[in-house]
Amino acid sequence: AEDVETDDEVNEEEEYEGWKARELARIKRDRAERTALAKEKEELEKLRSMTEEERAEYERRNPKEQTQKTKKKWK
């Protein structure tokens, strides 16, 4: 078990910098998640408040991705 040094007294400065990088990455990740969620919500609100015509227009411009592939004939 001695091949990995876990003494917290050595290299304290370096360890602190390492932690700082990790913590900042975590904040960043958290914020990105939140903005993505907020965006999605906003989009949904927008769609819901549209009138029938606006909705049709929107769907024409942003067609849904085709999830079901067209079936092939068996030979």
Add this chain to the structure above:
Amino acid sequence: MANRTDPRARNIHGTNPQNLVEKIVRSKIYSNTYWREHCFGLTAETLVDKAMELDHFGGTFGGNRKATPFLCLTLKMLQIQPEKEIVVEFIKNEDYKYVRILGAFYLRLVGKPTDVYQYLEPLYNDYRKLRQKTAEGKYILSHVDEFIDELLTRDSHCDITLPRLPKRYTLESAGTLDPRISALEDHFEEEDDEEEGEDANGAAPMEVD
């Protein structure tokens, strides 16, 4: 029976707490020498002494998936179900990092989501080094804050499937949890501003013909 759950233990997530550890891993622990020699008859008090002796954490390793002492002690805690105050003491203690992460791991398994966030997140500020045993039986370097992050974001750890934890913002919007303020929040704002400033400066000459 040394492998029986304390009859006074409450059900966790609707089942015997020991069932949180999958059957195969559990049987590996029951046949482990550390489990047989050191975990027999442990109580909440004597378990602390064992936890203080830990020098690494991990799940199972090697070809026959041998369990680490850390995993054995986790199962022991599920068996004897120490009171919440004791688990919180584990987490709050500053002197023994492995006692701390053992408590954190246990709370993640049995605790309410709000408790999990409230007690585990302060440990994001603990960057002490930990020794982790990988599945191949090698040791690698980890840190307390990384361990906590894994507990809060992953769905399994140390060969145990972690109970589902709602996202933080779900709990926040339900009003059961206050937003977390990181120790580096101010620092982050500054860096963000700097980046934006640089972007603006970088973009400005481009627009000029």
